[in-house]
Amino acid sequence: MNTQDVYVVGAGIHPFGRHEDVTGADLAVAATRAALADAGLGWDKVEIAVGGSNTGKPDALVARLGLTGVAFTGVRNGCATGGVALSTAANALRAGQGEVAAVVGFDKHERGAFAADPAAYGLGEWYGTTGLMVTTQYFALRTRRYQHEHDLPDLTLAQVAGRASRGGAANPNAWRRRELTTDEVLAAPMVSDPLTNLMFCQPDEGAVALILARGARAFDLCAAPVRLASVVVRTRGPGSFEVFSPWLSPQRSGSPTVAAARDALRQAGITAADVQVAQVQDTDCGSELIHLAETGLCRDGEQIELLADGTTEAAGRLPVNTDGGCLANGEPIGASGLRQVHEVVRQLQGRAAGLAVPGDPRVGFTHVYGAPGVSACTVLVRPDR
Amino acid sequence: MREPVTPELFASLEPLTLAGSRCTACATVQFPAARQCAHCAAADPAPITLPTQGRIWTWTIQRFEPKAPYTPPAGGFVPYAVGYVDLGEVLVESLLQVGDGEPAIGDEVHLVRTPAAGGHFTYAFAR
Numbered sequence: 001m002n003t004q005d006v007y008v009v010g011a012g013i014h015p016f017g018r019h020e021d022v023t024g025a026d027l028a029v030a031a032t033r034a035a036l037a038d039a040g041l042g043w044d045k046v047e048i049a050v051g052g053s054n055t056g057k058p059d060a061l062v063a064r065l066g067l068t069g070v071a072f073t074g075v076r077n078g079c080a081t082g083g084v085a086l087s088t089a090a091n092a093l094r095a096g097q098g099e100v101a102a103v104v105g106f107d108k109h110e111r112g113a114f115a116a117d118p119a120a121y122g123l124g125e126w127y128g129t130t131g132l133m134v135t136t137q138y139f140a141l142r143t144r145r146y147q148h149e150h151d152l153p154d155l156t157l158a159q160v161a162g163r164a165s166r167g168g169a170a171n172p173n174a175w176r177r178r179e180l181t182t183d184e185v186l187a188a189p190m191v192s193d194p195l196t197n198l199m200f201c202q203p204d205e206g207a208v209a210l211i212l213a214r215g216a217r218a219f220d221l222c223a224a225p226v227r228l229a230s231v232v233v234r235t236r237g238p239g240s241f242e243v244f245s246p247w248l249s250p251q252r253s254g255s256p257t258v259a260a261a262r263d264a265l266r267q268a269g270i271t272a273a274d275v276q277v278a279q280v281q282d283t284d285c286g287s288e289l290i291h292l293a294e295t296g297l298c299r300d301g302e303q304i305e306l307l308a309d310g311t312t313e314a315a316g317r318l319p320v321n322t323d324g325g326c327l328a329n330g331e332p333i334g335a336s337g338l339r340q341v342h343e344v345v346r347q348l349q350g351r352a353a354g355l356a357v358p359g360d361p362r363v364g365f366t367h368v369y370g371a372p373g374v375s376a377c378t379v380l381v382r383p384d385r
Numbered sequence: 386m387r388e389p390v391t392p393e394l395f396a397s398l399e400p401l402t403l404a405g406s407r408c409t410a411c412a413t414v415q416f417p418a419a420r421q422c423a424h425c426a427a428a429d430p431a432p433i434t435l436p437t438q439g440r441i442w443t444w445t446i447q448r449f450e451p452k453a454p455y456t457p458p459a460g461g462f463v464p465y466a467v468g469y470v471d472l473g474e475v476l477v478e479s480l481l482q483v484g485d486g487e488p489a490i491g492d493e494v495h496l497v498r499t500p501a502a503g504g505h506f507t508y509a510f511a512r
Contacts, residue, residue, distance in 0.1 A: 115452035124417070126391045128454035130507045131447060132478055137467055140445035145469075148443070148490050192445045193487075238413070238424040247405075247416040248469060248476040249424070 006090045007218035007225035008380070010039025010211030011342045014106075016329040017175035019205050024056035027207035028106035029064045031335075035102065035209035039221050044068050046211075047098025050075060052085035052105040053334040061104065071097070079281065080233065081105060082337020083368045083376020086210065087231045093214040100217065106207035107332035114203060121244045121372060135371070136200060136284075138243040140192035143286025145241075147194065150301040152289060154194050158182035159307040160285035161199050164321055167314065168328025171354030175204055176328040199285040204330030208338035210345075224349045226364075229268035229379040234260040236373030243371045256375035257281075261295035261367060268379035272296035275379075276361035277347045278318060279340035281369040282325040292320070295367050295377065314355035322347060322355050337368035341378060348382040390501040393417050394508060396434040401498055403437075403508060405475060406430035414475040436472045437496040439510065444468030444481060444488040456502030470494055470510045482511040 012034025014027045028051070036043060043065045049072040051058020059072040073092075077084040082105040089101040113136050118128040127133050146152065162182050168174040180198055188196035211221075218225040236242055237254025265271060278297055282288035289303045297318060298306055306312050312320040323329065323343040326336060344364035346352045364380040389395055394417050396404040406418035410427035418432050450462035466481035466488055480499055481488050494510035501507040 113449075113452065118454065124391055124393060125454060126394065126501075126507065129456045130390060130480065130501050131451055131455045131465060132467060132480075133455070134447060134451045137445055137447055141443045141468065144445060144490070145443035190446070190448050192447060194445075246478050247414075248478075249413065250471065250474065250476060 003215035004094050006093050006212050006214050006228045007222070008210050008228060008341070008345050009213045009218050009222035009225050010035040010041065011345050012036070012038055012209045013173050013339065013342055014207040015173045016206030016332060016335070016339070017204055024053065024106050024108035024205070025061060025064060027108065027205060028053070028056070028058070028061055028104050028209070031106065031207035031209040032061070032065060032102060032104050035211050039211040041100065041211060041221065045100055046070055046102045048089055048092045048101035049073070050085045050089040050101065050103050052076065052081035053107055054078065054081060055107045055109060058104065077370060077374055079283070079331065079333045079370025080337060080368045080374040080376050081334045081370070082208070082339070082341070083231065083378070084233050086338065086341060086378065087233050087376060089212055090228055090231050093212060099214045101212040102209060103212065103338065104207065104209040105335040105338040107334040108205040109203035109332060112203070116244065123244060123246065127244070127246060132246070133244060135243055136192045136195070139200070139284040139287055140195045142241055142290065143284065144194060146286060146290050152301070152304060154186060155182060156289065156304050156307050157194065157199055157285040158185040160282065160288050161185040161327055163307070163313060164282065164325045164327035167322050167355055168324030171323045171328065173353055174324045174328045175330045176324065195284050195286060201283055201326035201329070201331050204332055206329070206332040206335045206339070208335045208342050210338060210341060224382065226345045226348050227381045227383060229381045230264045231376065231378045232260045232264040232267060233374065233376045234263065240373055242373040255294050256373050257291055257294040257367060257369050260375040260377040264377035264379050265296065268381065270363060270379060274363050275318070275365040277322065277344055277357045277364045278320050279325065279344055279366040280320060281367055282321055282327050283331065285327070287369070288321070288325070291367055291369065295365070314357050319357045322352065322357060324354070333370070337366070337376060340366040340368065341380065344380050348380060388505050390505040390507040396432070401437070401496055401508070403435040403477065403496065405433050405435040407433050416475055416477050435475065435477065439470040439472040439494060441481065441488050441490055441492045441494055442469040442471040442476050443490060458500065480507070480509040482509050484512060488512070
């Protein structure tokens with residue numbers, strides 16, 4: 001064991017969904033206390049805190065958790081917020097600012113698709129008023145083009161939703177708990193062709209917290225710590241196909257997901273073929289399919305076979321989004337990336353709340369992606385017992 | 386439909402053309418015209434007039450009424466087609482007018498004006 005290694009030693013989640021009479025801060029406090037209890041620690045032992053939220057103010061949580069004087073950093077990076085928060089905390093630990101860190105992500109969104117302000121993205125008001133500034137539109141446009149280039153049928157999209165629903169049905173922390181058939185997914189009302197409303201995740205509410213520890217301290221605190229072998233955040237390069245783009249280059253390149261996944265795998269010293277359980281951003285069914293290829297977990301076009309033959313099911317060769325992913329959990333965007341890590345940690349510890357990956361997996365991978373072209377990936381490894 | 390939704394989108398109104406820019410350092414073409422290249426950050430890309438004919442590169446139908454600042458037509462929201470149009474050196478995001486039937490990738494389209502909120506017009510590509 002290296003004294004610079006960072007481990008997850010505690011994890012806590014507040015169920016995702018819609019929660020009346022509960023504030024975003026309530027969700028965050030509940031998740032943080034659950035993670036502290038999992039690690040057997042009090043808040044007073046936390047030396048570094050990082051919070052991510054797009055609707056709340058993370059550092060205000062000290063009023064609820066305890067006025068210990070802890071350094072508390074707030075981050076806000078859209079859908080990639082959780083990955084950025086985790087990266088920030090891990091880097092602070094490696095820099096020697098402490099041995100124990102808490103990371104918390106939470107959000108409480110209004111119902112319906114996200115509304116966006118053109119000026120915040122450097123765009124003219126015309127882009128919004130004329131009806132081009134819609135996230136669901138972007139996901140549909142990107143999916144349509146990817147289907148065209150790689151001959152993916154709509155059935156493959158529906159199979160993603162079907163598999164996610166099985167994960168959600170088994171997961172007590174999920175929002176959507178009903179199993180869906182592919183026929184039902186395909187027949188649902190169209191939101192933005194080719195994506196029906198059962199092929200999209202929806203913004204909702206939830207919180208996740210992780211307790212990290214560095215070096216030997218991790219093994220003092222936790223019987224089954226999971227090593228954060230890498231966490232990498234990347235923004236887009238030229239030529240990436242991003243949301244809210246009035247124009248695109250005809251040459252496709254620069255995907256932040258490709259860069260973050262490649263570097264996360266490299267830093268962890270593994271290849272995509274070593275991954276035994278994965279989480280990839282499934283804002284919609286098309287995004288999951290694209291991200292499976294962009295992360296290197298499969299080849300372009302191979303998704304048809306992987307989704308049809310059960311490879312990505314919990315009991316398959318490459319289990320993906322075993323807790324139901326964004327599709328079944330919804331997306332409180334500050335918490336979503338940490339939910340992925342929470343689920344993979346639990347799978348590697350053999351403590352999954354829902355579907356369990358058989359065969360005692362040791363190596364996990366997570367991927368988030370957000371506007372306007374930010375991705376964060378992690379590799380998680382359970383040390384040999 | 387006398388005034389454009391914003392003048393910055395158009396190189397000319399008669400005939401209707403879109404205003405783009407080409408980086409003098411790396412030749413990246415952008416729409417609308419930029420004051421700085423989005424690829425290499427070089428200043429002052431050269432203004433250019435974009436082609437008025439292209440092909441549909443991808444498309445979708447917007448089936449629900451977007452939240453503000455979207456402004457529906459006076460008669461209320463109706464689903465509309467959007468996509469990217471391949472103009473050769475740049476793909477431009479646009480409303481699409483395809484008449485009967487669905488758009489298809491590769492369809493030839495040309496620039497037209499289309500009504501926008503407040504009696505203004507914006508651009509679209511029509512089959």
